[in-house]
Every structure is written in structure tokens, then in C-alpha cells.
Amino acid sequence: MARNRYDIDETLNKEFNMTSVKRLGHYIKPYSHNIVLALLLRITASAASMLTPIFLMKIMDIYIPMGEEGIPHIIKISIITLFLMLYVSLVICIKTKLMMKSGQGIIRDLRRDIFEHLQELPFDYYDSRPHGKIQVRVVNYINNLSDLLSNGIVNILVDLVSIAVILVYMFSIDIRFTLITLLGMPILFTVVIIVKKKQREAWQKASSKQSNLNAYIAESINGIRVTQSFVREKENAKIFNRMSDNYRTSWLNAIKFNLILPPTVDMISIITTSIIFVLGVSWIRGGSEFMTVGIITAFTGYISRFWTPITNLGNFYNSLLTALSYLELIFETIDEPVVVKDKEGAVTLPPIEGNIVFDNVSFSYEDNIPILKNISFKVKKGDSYAIVGPTGAGKTTIINLISRFYNLDKGHIFIDGYDIENVTIKSLRKQMGVMLQDSFIFAGTIMDNIRYGNKEATDEEIINAAKIVQAHDFIIKMENGYNTVVNERGSRLSIGQRQLISFARALLANPRILILDEATSSIDTETEIALQKGLLELLKGRTSFIIAHRLSTIKNSTCIMYIDDGEIAEQGSHNELIARRGKYYKLYKSQYQFLEQS
């Protein structure tokens, strides 16, 4: 997959269709009883409101002419109105709550689904686009739907009801005029269809510019140290302004389309009204018996009531189209195929012993660039396996395949005889303790960070793990010891300290297979020696993989594998490989090279 960076637009290669609307329907469905209740309440409230003009007419036509005797009637009718209005207010209160509950509920559900799906997506997905662009879909895009969902749905249903009611009235007054009024509809639809395509494109562009901006903001904050040390502030501000301007321009371009519909409706409304006036007047002048002043007055009164909900529909349609451009991108993420997933009928991997077999494994990240070529090896339980070789040779890839972070192109990996493709990913990964190259620390206390490896661990177990990896000493020196709060990525800790903490985290998982990818590269030799002593005890009976550049770290491994260009160039124990005088020997010698020179 082509990779994306902050300033490349993400385009949606899909034609507009109604599936997104239908899918939104599924999200609305659980709240339909709320929505229906709100709608019914709203209709009763509208009906109650419609009584007031009638009451007022009654006062003016009947009670006022009655003189003083009318006053008690007026008071009575005012009190009735008072209660009606209290009812209306009560309905509005309940309706608002119902609709907010539904709208926010839908938003929560959508957000839950996209987040849940993101947890399943493979490394690739995260590696191939700026993280700010993923985030914007989970947080900001979904929020853009809130107005539509909280107020739009009920209002639009009310409008549809009123259109139907008014049409009935209009037909009952005069069929000819009604048909003339309806002539405006095809014109309106034509305008809508012409505008729609461009409007959708414009909003998609705006959403994509928003996404770009968001990505750039995120990277600017995360990379601030680099920016400041390279004095790039001005250049960055220029780029930021360019992207901010792009967002502004694309927004203003898109909003233009939203401004087309309301005046169009107004114009159609006024023109049909005019036609009715002209026709009505000429029919009256022609002495038509079917036309009266009353009909014209009543009908023109209804026309504006007919077009008002249609204007509302137009506005709703605008916000729907805007929302859809976001919704389509949200659904795109939810539909993102999960490449690495449990096979149908995958079994739970029982507690393992740790025998691992690579059988002719080939793998590539991008097509045509093979990373691993026909790798085969066997590891017995309890063995420690070291992987060495030049950077980029595929060392990390090998261990990533054991945890099934990627699918193989060819070949199989067996653990205790189970092909890892046939077991559930969760049961597989739960039994591994992986320490990644990039030791990620979460914001939170140090205790919580270590506990991430095993939620059930007691404080004692955590402290014990920290002691084994030699992290205990520096932790207790911090102001709140294990309860010291570290920032995201542990920015106040040195890399070495972060490595020790993620090492402790991996140990706490009590794994049968321990994978250490450059676990100690930033740790000083003295600490490492102390660490290794503790580790030796702990590793008994467990299978371990170690990637390291400092050969002192791996010398005592059961087997050392030299990976070069995606193939196993040599393997054997340290002594065997030295005796062989091949690549490992050369590597080993290189660390003493400077001593020979002196």
C-alpha cells in the first residue's frame, strides 16, 4: 500500500451511493423508540401550538364584541393556553433529552466500532499513514455528526409530516393551484442533483484537508524536540499556515454549495405564488365560478407553509451531505480489511512448552521486495536463540512473525506442533513476552506501565520484576517511586530507563517465549551484566529470542543465527561460529578491531 504523509490528500475512491445512509440507519435503529417517542410528543406539541391562533381568533371575533361579559371567557381561555404552553415546554424538555440521548448514543456506538476495529488492524495500517489522520476519524469526524444526529432526525420527520398535512389541505382547496405549486419540485430536484456531486467532492476535500492539518499538528507536537534543535520553527510555521490555509479555502469552497439551496427554494416559492396570483386574478376577472378571493388568500397562505419545511429539508440535506462525506471515511476505516485475523475454526493455543519450528518461511512487506527467503530452523524449549546480522537484514521481521504480527507469504511456523495460523491470535500473543525495539511507555505511573504486562500482578511481583531488570534502583530514586507519573512515551525517562521498564513489563507477562529486540542497546554495560545474572535464572525452561548488537549480550546463547539479506548465513553456538571463521567471526572480530590497531 502506498504510504501517506501529512500533506497528501486521502481520497475516497467510491462513488456516492446510499449504503452509507443505510448503515447509519443501523446505528439509529437501537434508538428508534426514543426517536418515535420524541416525534409523537413533538407532533402533539405542534398541535397544541396550533390551537393558539384559533383561541386568539375566538377572543377577537366573539369575546371582545361581547364587552365586559367576555372578560371571564378571556380569562378562562388564557388559563387554558397557559396550561397548553406549559405542556409544550415540558414536551420540548423531554424531546431534547430523548434526542440528545439518541444522538450521543449513536456517536458513542460509531466511535466504539471504529476504535474496536482499529485494535484489530495490523502494524501496516499504522505504519503507512500519519497517526493524526487515524485519530481525526475516531474523534473529530464523528463529532461532526452530532448536530445532525441530535436535532436533525426529529426535525426532519416533523417536517415530512407537516408537508404531507399541508399537501392534503392544499389539494382540498384547489387542485389546479396545488399542481402548479408542485411544478416547482422537479426544478428543485434538478438543482439538487446538479449540485450534489460537486458538493460531495468539495466536502470530501475539506475533510481531507482537515485530516492533513490534524496530522501536521500531531507531528509538530511530537517532534518538537527535533524542530527546536534544528531551528525549524519558522519553516514549520510556513508549512502549517499553508495547510491551515488549504483547510480554510476548501471549507469556504464547500460551504458555498450549502448556500445555494435555501435561496433556490425561496425563489421557486415566490414564483409559484406569483403564478397563482396572476392566474387567480385572471380567472376572477374572467368570471370563473370556481375562483374566489378566499381561495387565493387561503392558498397563498399555505404555499409559504409548504415551502418552509421544504427549505428545512434542503438544509437538512446539506448537513446530511456534509455528514456523509465524514461518515463515508469513518465507514472506510471500519471496513478496512483485517489481514491478520483468526482463521475460521482457529483453536485456542494451550499452555505451550516453547518448541518453535520455522519451515521454509518467506515474507515481504511490499510486493517484489523479499525480506525473508526460505528461512528454516528449529528451536527447542528452553533454548535461547540469538539473531545477529547487519541492520535491515530481517532480524526483527523474524521475531515479529512468531507473534504473527504479519502473515507469511510462504511456509509455516509451528509452536509445539501448532501452526500459528491455526490458533487464535490472542492465545498466541498472551504466551509471549515481547520487548519491542521502540520501548513505548504509556502516560501513567511506572507501576501501571509495568503492570501492562499482566493486569493481575501484585505490587510485589512488579517490584520483583523491576529488581531483576535492575530498574528498581532508579525508580525508587524518583520523587514518587513506583507511583511517579511519566508522560506519554516516557519523555522524562532516558531511553535506557524506558528499555528497563518495558523489559520488566515483558517479564511480568510470565511468558513461555521471551522475545528481546535490542532490549538493552541503550543500557550501560555494568547494568546489563547485573541484569543478565538475574535473567539467567529466570530464563530457565523458557524459550528466548534475543536480537542484540553487543555480542557480549548473546555469547552464551544456545544458538546464534547470522541473518544476512533475508537468509540464514550461519548458525551454531558461539564457539562453533568462531571456529568457522565466517561472517560471525568477522563481526566478532570487528568489535576488537580498534584494540588491534592500538
Place this chain on the structure above:
Amino acid sequence: MAPLKWFYSFLQKYNKSIVKGLFLTTIVSLLAIVTPYISGNIVDVVIEDKKYNLLAPMIIVIITATLLRGLCRAAFLMTFETASQNVIFDMREFVYKKFQKEDFSFYNRNRTGDLMSRQTGDMDAIRKFVAQTLYFSYENILLFLLALIMIFTVSVKLALCMFLILPFTALTTLIQFKHVKSKFSNIRKHFALLNTFVQENISGNRVVKAFAKEDYEMEKFTIENEGYMEAELGAARMWSIFIPIFEFLSNALIIVLMLAGGIMAIRGEISLGNMFTVNGYLWMLNNPLKQAGWIINDLQHMITSVERVYNTVNEEPEIKNPKKPVRKEHFSGMIEFKNVSYHAEDADIISDINFKVKPGQSVGIIGATGSGKSTIMNLLCRFYDVAEGEVLVDGINVKNLDLYELRDSIGMAMQDVFLFSDTIEGNIAYSRPDCSFDDVVRVAKIANAHNFILDTPDGYDTIIGERGMGLSGGQKQRISLARALLKEPSIIILDDTTSAVDMETESLIQDELGRLKNSTVFIIAHRISSIKDADLILVLDEGKIIEQGTHDELLAQNGYYATVFSHQYGEFEKIKKGGVF
């Protein structure tokens, strides 16, 4: 009030277009009265009075009025949309530049997701206010006043009766204004929490997968997701009480008309016609009242967001450029630390650091994890200020130097390699975006990165993932090294830059670096091989220099350095005797 003043300073720039927009709004409001008035006349004058020749001009007037109104409406909406976009464009720029200037301690205090929400969610609340609430409230106030004047001209007494509603309205406004505030700041708070959680989950996705903690993350996410929903609903619960109150107050006007108007009409104080007229204006009076609750919501939402943004950018960074900096075109790279101490919670503590480096010399720093190696370098770049003592570059205290000139003279490859989701070329050329491609290739070769770069799918044009995801640790380090070298800086800092690079490659890089004679070089490393050729080696322990000298001097001292050496290379003699080499 300071936050609002600050906000106004941004709004002020677009006063003209806002005034223009409000003027157009006025026209639209006035035109809104024209069509119903003329339509009424068509019935009364044209049909009833049979003045048929007036029909055509009247129709022309209503069509023109509608067209004009439509155009003016579109024009003022666009004016306010543009103004709002301009205002937040300026604000975003201000906030961005401020964020760029903030020091490390600011970033240690604030979380990424939280800072991001200032630039996104909060900006959106402000945008909405300028784009919609401004004209909407003006339109409503205008209609309200117009209607009030009309009713006054009809009957002062009736108008005064309607005035009775106003104190209740004012009271409700005040109470709502006061009460919704905490609800909106709660929404903004939970928005930031949600944003922060999602941001961390995405950047920590590898750890989540490695530990199969998806369910746990989902649990935590649910807390934030529900928390945000609850915050929204909490606010809704609050304003869903006020909105109906306003609705009721506006409807009470009808009751006033019925009761007071009716009785006054019976007593002959007003005519029936007067009552008709007042009834016609009533919608202009009660619609704005119905909207008042929403307007207060939007207003308070905006104020909350402005305060949040303001409070974030209002902190002055502790480390800033001196008022009258000593300007230097070029640094020779002479460095001296004099009795330097630093102690704060956000970095390792160091104390009594003393050393001197001549231009072109190289310094190796070795010591235990957390012994303060990186802190020393951060003090040199003035990412932190010393607590005691002085850091001198070319004999001048770094506090007196132009901050940007100082940092520009230093090329730093940090131990925590950060790469941007950009092309490899873009990443290397980060410090000199306008440099030639040849320069990029040249430094990539020095950093021994050229060959693997050519092996990537698009070579130098390959886009790498955020933080260099997809590259191996050693590859990331070499790109970061090339980036530091491209500046041709007077001072080079390599903080654990080759820890993930294999030994053979490292020695190639070392040879290349040895040729850089014009720069003072600092190398922080754990492998003796990385630093043993340095002119000066500092050995740190618990924030103090415990040994310093050259490789041979330190070996002779038989202290910490010598112990590390024997741990790393002690076998050498043994192996040599055994005849391995």
C-alpha cells in the same frame, strides 16, 4: 475578561467584514417584512379593490425582494463564514507559533492529545460562534427591537404589559449563563481526555498487540467514550431545562396579548385592528426569545474554548531568547562547563560539572543509565537552564546568546529518534529544506545510510511511517545521524546514535566522522569502541563526573572506565592467546 479581550484582538482585524455582514443581515431582516406585506396588498388592493393594473408591479416587487433577500443572505452568510475562517486561521497560527516556542517542561506537563484538542475541538467552537452565533443573535435582537418599537407605536400600555416578561427573561439568561459554563468546560475536558487516549492508543499500537491487550484498551476506551457522552448529556440535561423556559416565556407573550389585549379591547383602549397588527408582529417578538437559550449555549461554549486556548498559550516559556542577545555569525565550537548543576523533576540531576573543550575536539561521555549524560547535552543546547554555574560556548554564557543561532550551530542526533512521516529525503533535509539532493546523498553516505536507502521501494522518495515506523532501529538512527550532519554544524552531538547499528557499520561511520575536523563532537555511548578515540572522555555516575581523561589515561586510572573496558573486552587477551584471531 483577559481571555475575551485576547479573542477580541483576533476578531478586531475583521471588524470591517463583520460590520458589512451585519449590515446585510439588517437588509435581509427588513426585506423579510416586505413580501408578506405586499402579498397582503395583492389580496386587499388588487383583488378586493379591483386595481388589476397594480398586479404586475407588485409581483415584480416581491420577486425582486425575494431575489435580493436570497442574494444578501448568501452574501452575509459567506461573509461570516469567511470571517470565522480568517479568525481561526489567525488564532491557529498564533497558537502554533506559541507551541513551537514552548520549552521542554511545557511538553512534559501537557499531553499531545490535550494540546491537539486546543487546535481542533476548541477552535471549532470558536469558529461556530463567529460564523453563526454572531449574526444569529444580532438578527434576533434586531427583530425583537423592531417588533417592540412597532408594538409601542400601537399601544404603549400593551407594550409595557409585554415588558413584564423581560425581567424573567433576563433572570433566566443569567442563571443559564452561569450554570451551563461548568457543563461546557466539562465537555471540553472530556473531549481532550478522549483525544489524548485515542492518540496514545494509536501510537502505542505495537505494544497493545504484542501483549494482546486489545480488550483492556477497549475497556479503557469505553470509560473515555462514555465519559465524553456523559459530559454531553450532562450539559444537555442542564440546557434542556432552560430551552423550554425560554419557549414558555416567549409563548407567555401570546397569553399577555390574549388577556391584556382582550381586556383593553373590551374597554376600548385599543381597537380590534390594533390587536391584529400586534398579533402580526408577535412572531418577531417571540422567535428571538425562543432562540435565546441556544444563543447562550453557543456563547458560553465559545467562552469556555477561548479560555482553554488562552490559558494554554498564556504561559510564558521559561527558556526564551534574551532581550539583547550576543549575535554570532559563526561558532568555533569552544565549550566550557563551569560548576554546572541542574535539578528538576523532568530530567536526570547533575551537579558540579566542569570541563573544557577546544574547537574541533571530540568528547566521549559514558556512564550508567540515568547518570545525566543527556542532561548535559540538553543544557548545552539550552533546552533547560542550569540551576547553578555557567555553560559557555565560545566563551559566552549560553543564556546571553541568541537561542536560535546557538541551536542552529549544533547538530544533534537524539537518542530518542524522531522521524516525520515524510520522504527519506525530506527527513534528512529537515534542517535545510532548500539544500541540494547531492548534499543529502553526501551526508547519507557519511552516515552509512545511502545503501539501505537505495534498497527501499522509492529510494530517497520513500515515505517513512510516523516515527520512522517500518524502519529498523539502526536505520532510523542512521537517518537521524545524516540529518544532524547536513547542517555542517560547529558542534555535533551524537546521543547514543549508533546503539542499534551493527558493529561493522559503526566502525565505518566512525571512520567517516573522524574526518569532520571543523566540528566539536560529543559522543554519548555505551560501547567503549564508540568513544575511545575521543580527545576527552567523561565518565558520569549519579550526575557527577567521576573520571575524565583520554582512553589510555582512564585505563591507567583503573577505575570505573577500566572496569567497563574489561567487561566489554576483557576476553580479548584471552582469545588472542587462544589463537582465535
